Amino acid sequence: MPATNTSDFGLRIRQNMGFSISVVLFAVVYFLYHLAHPKGFSSQVLVQNSNEVFSLAMLAMAQTVPVLLGGLDLSVGAIMTLVDCLASHLLEGSGSSVGFGLIACLLAGALAGFVNGCVVVFGRIQPIIATLATGAVYMGLALFLRPIPGGKINEDINWAMTNALGDFAETVGIFDDGKAAWFQPIAGVPTALVLLILVALVTWVPFRRSVTGRTVYAIGSAEGAAYMSGLNISGGKLAAFTLAGLFAGIGGIFMAIQTSSGNADIPMAGAYTLSSIASVVIGGTSLLGGTGGAIGSIFGTLILKVISFNFRVFDIAPLLQPLFEGLVLLAAVSLGALSILRVKNQLELFR
Amino acid sequence: MTTRHADDLLILNGVSKRYGGVKALQDVNFSCGRGRVHAVLGENGAGKSTLIKIISGVVQPDEGAMMLDGATVNFRSPAAANDAGIVCIFQELSLMPDLTVSDNISISSPPRKFGLIDAKAQRLRAEELLATIGCEDVNPLMRIRDLPLSRRQMVEIAKALGKKPKILILDEATSALTSSDVEKVYAMLARLKAEGVAILYISHRMHEIEALADDASVFRNGRHIETFKKGERSNDEIVQLMIGREISAHFLPKPAYELRKPLLEIRNLSWENRLHDVSLSVGRGEIVGLGGLDGQGQKELLLSMFGVLKRVSGDVLIDGVTQNLNSPIAAKAAGGGIALVPEDRKTEGLMLPMSIAENLVIASLDELSSGIFVDETKVSAAVADAIKRLKIKIGSPDDAVSTLSGGNQQKVVIAKWLMTRPDVILLNDPTRGIDVGTKQEIYRLLRELADEGAAILFYSTDYDELIGSCDRVAILYDGRIISELQGDAINEKNIVAASLNIAGQKSTGGTHAGH
Numbered sequence: 127m128p129a130t131n132t133s134d135f136g137l138r139i140r141q142n143m144g145f146s147i148s149v150v151l152f153a154v155v156y157f158l159y160h161l162a163h164p165k166g167f168s169s170q171v172l173v174q175n176s177n178e179v180f181s182l183a184m185l186a187m188a189q190t191v192p193v194l195l196g197g198l199d200l201s202v203g204a205i206m207t208l209v210d211c212l213a214s215h216l217l218e219g220s221g222s223s224v225g226f227g228l229i230a231c232l233l234a235g236a237l238a239g240f241v242n243g244c245v246v247v248f249g250r251i252q253p254i255i256a257t258l259a260t261g262a263v264y265m266g267l268a269l270f271l272r273p274i275p276g277g278k279i280n281e282d283i284n285w286a287m288t289n290a291l292g293d294f295a296e297t298v299g300i301f302d303d304g305k306a307a308w309f310q311p312i313a314g315v316p317t318a319l320v321l322l323i324l325v326a327l328v329t330w331v332p333f334r335r336s337v338t339g340r341t342v343y344a345i346g347s348a349e350g351a352a353y354m355s356g357l358n359i360s361g362g363k364l365a366a367f368t369l370a371g372l373f374a375g376i377g378g379i380f381m382a383i384q385t386s387s388g389n390a391d392i393p394m395a396g397a398y399t400l401s402s403i404a405s406v407v408i409g410g411t412s413l414l415g416g417t418g419g420a421i422g423s424i425f426g427t428l429i430l431k432v433i434s435f436n437f438r439v440f441d442i443a444p445l446l447q448p449l450f451e452g453l454v455l456l457a458a459v460s461l462g463a464l465s466i467l468r469v470k471n472q473l474e475l476f477r
Numbered sequence: 478m479t480t481r482h483a484d485d486l487l488i489l490n491g492v493s494k495r496y497g498g499v500k501a502l503q504d505v506n507f508s509c510g511r512g513r514v515h516a517v518l519g520e521n522g523a524g525k526s527t528l529i530k531i532i533s534g535v536v537q538p539d540e541g542a543m544m545l546d547g548a549t550v551n552f553r554s555p556a557a558a559n560d561a562g563i564v565c566i567f568q569e570l571s572l573m574p575d576l577t578v579s580d581n582i583s584i585s586s587p588p589r590k591f592g593l594i595d596a597k598a599q600r601l602r603a604e605e606l607l608a609t610i611g612c613e614d615v616n617p618l619m620r621i622r623d624l625p626l627s628r629r630q631m632v633e634i635a636k637a638l639g640k641k642p643k644i645l646i647l648d649e650a651t652s653a654l655t656s657s658d659v660e661k662v663y664a665m666l667a668r669l670k671a672e673g674v675a676i677l678y679i680s681h682r683m684h685e686i687e688a689l690a691d692d693a694s695v696f697r698n699g700r701h702i703e704t705f706k707k708g709e710r711s712n713d714e715i716v717q718l719m720i721g722r723e724i725s726a727h728f729l730p731k732p733a734y735e736l737r738k739p740l741l742e743i744r745n746l747s748w749e750n751r752l753h754d755v756s757l758s759v760g761r762g763e764i765v766g767l768g769g770l771d772g773q774g775q776k777e778l779l780l781s782m783f784g785v786l787k788r789v790s791g792d793v794l795i796d797g798v799t800q801n802l803n804s805p806i807a808a809k810a811a812g813g814g815i816a817l818v819p820e821d822r823k824t825e826g827l828m829l830p831m832s833i834a835e836n837l838v839i840a841s842l843d844e845l846s847s848g849i850f851v852d853e854t855k856v857s858a859a860v861a862d863a864i865k866r867l868k869i870k871i872g873s874p875d876d877a878v879s880t881l882s883g884g885n886q887q888k889v890v891i892a893k894w895l896m897t898r899p900d901v902i903l904l905n906d907p908t909r910g911i912d913v914g915t916k917q918e919i920y921r922l923l924r925e926l927a928d929e930g931a932a933i934l935f936y937s938t939d940y941d942e943l944i945g946s947c948d949r950v951a952i953l954y955d956g957r958i959i960s961e962l963q964g965d966a967i968n969e970k971n972i973v974a975a976s977l978n979i980a981g982q983k984s985t986g987g988t989h990a991g992h
Contacts, residue, residue, distance in 0.1 A: 137618050335593040340576075344584060347575035354571045355584045356556030416575030470749060470787045471780065472804075473825070 144410020144461060145422040152428045159432060162439045169290050169314030176316035177288050177384055179431050181206065183322055184377030185398055186405035186423035187330065188239075188370040193406050195366050196346045196415030197246070197253030201261030202374040203399035205238045207390055208268040209378025214277025214388025217379075224280050228379065235375015236368050238264055243367030247360045253367075261399075268390035275389035279382055287383050291315045318380070322424070325376060329369070330420045338365045346415025373420075404451070405430055408458040429454060484547070485510045486675045487532065487563075487644055492541030494527050501527040505541070505701045507694060509644065514666065514676045516686045519696035520719055520770075520940065520973065525679055528696070529646050532677070533565035534558030546643075559585070562643030566633055566650040572621045579603035579617035582636045606635040609668075611661035626653045626750065634662065645669060646677040651685065652772070653750075663689065681770045683712060683977050695719055712979045720940075720969040728917075728945030729924055734964050737763050740932040741901050743782070746791035751777045753956045755791070759901070759932040764923055766947030766967075767936040769976045774956035775936040776820060779903045782934075783817040784808040795901060809840070813900025816840075818890055820905040826890040827878050834860045834874035836889055841896040863892040868918065884915030891919070895926070902926060904935045908942060920946045940972050954978045 139146050160166035185202050192199040209231050216227030238260070245256040286297040292313030295304030304313055333339040341362035344352035353359055382388055402423075409426030411418025430451060437447050469475055485508040494502040502524045509515045519525045530536045532543070534552030542549055545561055552558040555565070572581050579600045580587075588598035603617035612631045621629055630653045637645060651659050666676055666689065680686055686693065687707075694704040695718040702718050710718070737760025746755040752774045759765045767775045781789045784802040793800050795812030802808050808815040819825035827836050837860050838845055845855045860874050867888045871881065878889055887907060894902065904923075908916045923946060927933055937943050943950045950967050952960045952975040960975035 134616070134618055137616060141618075141620060141623075332593055335596065337587065337589075337594065340580065340584070340587070340594060343576060343580075344573045347573035351571045351573050352584075354555055355573075356554070356559060357584065412575075416573070471777075472785050472787060473780065 142410060142422070144408075144418070144458065145425065146410075147461070148409050148422060148425040148429055148458075152425055152432060155429070155432050155436065159435050159439055162436075169316070172314070172319070173288070173290055173316040175431070175435060176318040176322070179427060180318045180322055181377040181381045181384070182398060182401055182405065182431065183424045183427040184325070184373050184380065185402040186409070186427045187326070187420040188373035188377070189399075189402035189406045190409075190411055190418065190420040190423045191342065191366040191370045191373075192253050192257075193403075193411055193413060194342050194346045194415055194418065195253070195363060196349075198403065198413075199242065199257045199367070199370050200254060200399055201238070201242060201257040201264055202370060202377075202402055203395035203397070204261040204264035204268070205235055205371055205374035206378040206381060206398060207395045208238065208264045208271070209235045209375040210382045210385075211268045211271040211277075211388035211390050213379050213382035214272060214279065217279045217283065217382065218277070220280055220282075224283065231379050232372065232375055235378060236372040239371015239374065240364065240368040242371065243364040246367060247363050261395075265390065265392060265395060272388040272390045275387055275391075277382075277388040279386045281386075284383050284386050287317050287321070287380070289317060291317055291320060293317070321380075325373075326421060326424065329372070333369060334419060338362055342366045343416055346417075348416075401427075401430060404455050408455060410458075426458075486546060488544040489532075490542050490544070492531060492538045492543065494531060494536065494538050500699050502531070502538070503699045505696075505699075507701055507704075509675045509677060510692075511675055512670050512673045513691040514670060514678055514689050516690035516693040517677060517679045517696065518686070518693055518715065518719060520976075523696040523719070524699040525696055526648070527699070529565060529648055529677065529679065532558070532644070533563055533646060556585070559640055562641070563646070564637045564640045564642035564644070565646040565648065566637045567648055572629060572633060572636070574622040575620060577618050577620055578607075578615055578624070578632050581621055581632060582606060582617070582639050584636070585640075602639065603635070606639050607631070609638060610634055610658075610665050612658075627655050627658060630654055631658060634665075638665070642669075642674060644675045644677065646679075648679045649681070649772075651680065651682070659685075681977055683715075683979050712974075716970060716973050716977070716979070720973050728920055731946070731948065734948055737761060740796060741782075741934065742792075742794040742797075743778075744792040744794065746778065746781060746789060746793070748777055748781055748786050748789045751956050752781065752789075755953075755956070755958055757934075757951055757958060757961075759934050761930050761932055762927050763948050764927050764933045764935060764946060766943040766950040767934065767953060768940065768943050768950050768972050769953040771938060773953040773976075775953050776905060777956075778953070779817060779905050779934070779936060782808070782901075782903060783815060809897060809899075814897050815901045815903065816894035816897055816899035818887075818894060818902070818904040818907050822883075822886055822890050826893075827886060829879040830877055832875045833864075833869075833871055833878050833881070833889060836878045837863050837874075837893050837896065840893050844897075859896060863896060866895075867892045867922065882912075884911045887911055887919075888915065891922070900931060902931050902933045904933070906936055906938055908937065908939065916942075940969055943972065944968060952976055 160171070163171055165171050185206055188202045189199055212234055213227070213231045216230055217224055242257050242260050245251055245260060246253050249256065282297050286294045290313060292304040294317045295301045295309065301309045338361065341352065341357045342365070344355070344357055345359060345362055349359065405426035406423045407413065407426065408429050409418065409422030409424070411422055433450050433454065434447055437444055466475065487509040489505055489507040492502060492505045493500070505528065507528070517525050517528065527536070531538050534555045534557050544550065550561060552561065573584070582603045583599045587594045588602060589595055590598070600617050607613060607615055607617070610631060612635065615624065615628055615632065621632065624632065630650065634650065651662060654662065670676060678686070678689060691707055692704060695702045695715065697719060739758035740761040741759040743755060743757045747753055755778060757765070767778065769775060777786065780786050782793055782802060784804045784807050793802055798812065800811040802811060823829060828839070834856065838856050842851060845852055845859060864871060864874065869885050869888045869892065871885070878886060881889065891907065908919055923933055923935065935947065944967050947967065949961060949963045950972065951958045952962070952972060954976065959978060962971055
């Protein structure tokens with residue numbers, strides 16, 4: 127009989143096994159990393175780690191949405207690169223021009239995602255092949271904007287965004303230039319980490335609880351049943367890809383700010399796309415769609431990254447890094463495949 | 478016969494629906510009153526499901542009009558029908574397996590706060606709705622995927638109730654429920670009835686209809702035959718109303734029945750909740766039919782013998798030897814070989830983009846190879862043979878099999894299995910959607926194969942077929958064989974009565990294995 131006596135909390139943990147495991151795994155490994163690091167548990171290390179994680183975490187969130195639909199988005203890396211190149215042109219000045227530039231970059235990312243959605247919905251093309259094509263187009267646009275690496279970013283933004291909150295407050299000139307007494311306990315928190323949490327809270331959490339978000343999960347779970355329940359299938363798909371483009375765009379903006387330049391690096395875009403898929407899977411989202419979420423994918427990214435952090439502090443041959451990442455990914459995928467053992471009509475495996 | 482009242486909640490006037498050349502509904506007049514439970518009766522293909530699909534907006538009628546509450550309505554989609562207060566609980570569940578119970582119950586119009594879904598209110602709503610059908614044991618946070626089938630069905634019912642129906646349609650909605658759940662559903666229906674909801678009830682369980690229905694309508698061959706009030710007709714009369722259609726195909730004369738030594742023996746087969754203690758034997762040279770209403774375990778029985786189902790209990794013997802059937806590979810090799818002509822030829826029978834020749838030899842590649850390579854000479858000889866034997870009408874064997882007509886595609890599926898020279902041939906409704914001429918060729922072929930010594934087990938949804946071509950017919954009900962008919966006892970009346978599990982039917986010479 128279904129368990130009435132299990133607590134709701136226990137039920138949620140069991141339903142989100144992949145997510146729960148990735149959170150615990152990350153916490154343990156990251157703790158070990160700080161223990162072993164000569165400057166462990168310092169703001170400096172946290173800042174450095176957050177900056178390294180941010181862009182991939184955004185791409186992982188971006189990838190999550192199409193995966194929830196049951197598709198894959200191969201263009202997230204290209205959108206990130208495109209917006210990175212665009213930002214290297216638009217975020218150079220100061221004051222309001224930077225503000226407009228930021229908005230233009232966000233819109234560009236969302237627009238690229240929306241175009242993906244249109245190709246998938248109106249062209250009736252599978253997401254994986256549609257985004258393979260649009261991704262190449264976006265890469266071409268990025269190369270057009272930045273044939274060779276270069277450009278410049280407003281230095282204040284670069285400083286404010288890639289350091290701790292104290293530096294942010296000092297640059298922006300709030301809280302007595304960050305010297306206010308009440309502000310001191312959090313002055314060491316990395317700005318990028320705060321931004322990551324903010325983006326998740328402002329975009330993902332409401333999306334997940336909106337009718338559109340619910341529709342995305344329903345499509346990935348059983349598209350026919352979703353249609354028969356009177357849900358807006360096309361709208362859900364368009365929204366999913368647009369949101370993915372927006373997340374990828376935020377990742378691109380941060381990358382430009384972090385590197386103070388734009389670079390249409392094709393191999394890097396590809397590597398980021400593949401890492402975003404790995405993050406999604408490690409974070410407990412099913413590639414078949416319908417289960418998981420972007421918060422899990424952030425932890426997926428954290429796990430991937432913490433592996434490379436540990437290679438730096440522990441004396442392990444760096445050449446082994448891909449092997450370890452592969453093993454973690456394999457373990458995550460195997461966990462998701464366990465349910466196949468319960469299928470009793472083997473024909474269902476092929477449906 | 479009751480007269481139709483102008484103030485009935487739902488009225489259908491002269492409604493017809495055609496699928497290609499098949500008339501699914503013809504000139505149907507039907508009405509349903511407030512606060513009444515109206516049972517819809519009929520055999521497979523009588524038009525019941527087309528009727529409810531039209532009422533619930535899944536398909537649109539070709540002709541005729543539908544009136545709801547005195548106003549003409551024309552539903553373009555299930556959502557439009559829902560908005561008008563017509564809610565259907567479908568046999569195939571409309572639940573999304575990865576979402577939670579409360580998500581599913583409120584999927585189309587969740588309670589909202591500041592534009593976002595209010596999870597707490599949604600949960601309360603789910604709890605309330607589940608409580609009205611006595612289903613408090615389901616935690617609304619559970620995922621549908623993790624619930625057993627009977628609970629999913631209850632969630633489906635709760636979901637329908639949440640839409641505040643004026644007309645509630647239950648299409649075999651109780652078939653997956655436990656008996657205590659069925660009582661809760663009855664109580665719920667009684668409450669709705671008191672509130673003035675009209676209930677359309679489709680079920681093959683006569684005792685349910687006796688217990689619930691105020692009115693009943695019988696359908697046959699897409700036509701509305703008669704509507705009567707509770708108690709106006711006996712079970713025998715109802716069966717008479719349901720049968721009596723024109724014979725649409727001609728059959729070969731059957732050989733006189735003789736008792737044969739069993740080649741295929743099934744002993745006490747059970748699987749999940751779908752098959753219970755099924756025992757059956759098929760002799761060499763015998764054609765045994767599987768009958769009964771759709772979804773009574775016939776498909777599962779055939780699949781279990783072909784090694785598709787896992788954790789089947791019971792034994793399958795060929796020539797007295799117990800077989801270990803754990804995969805189609807094992808089934809192909811078992812005894813003299815088992816073949817299954819599957820239910821859906823487009824997904825399970827054929828590889829549509831591959832050529833006719835490739836499809837024909839795909840199950841017998843082992844015999845047609847030398848070493849690791851396929852022997853093209855043997856292949857073309859075998860392909861030519863098969864095409865000739867089954868009279869498959871083709872341009873070239875290298876054309877994609879998808880270019881053939883339905884009947885010829887089905888012949889390819891059958892020919893593909895005959896190439897393996899099986900001793901036991903299982904067929905899952907092989908004549909569905911096929912023209913009469915091809916049907917007759919298939920009947921002739923089956924008889925030929927039986928005469929050559931094969932044991933044939935043949936599930937058909939068409940009673941004429943069972944009567945015309947089988948030496949013996951086993952009727953399944955709820956995963957059990959409830960009646961075995963042979964000789965003259967194989968007639969429409971006995972088959973229909975057994976399919977509906979009406980106790981105490983007059984059987985002439987039939988042996989009963991009732992429970």
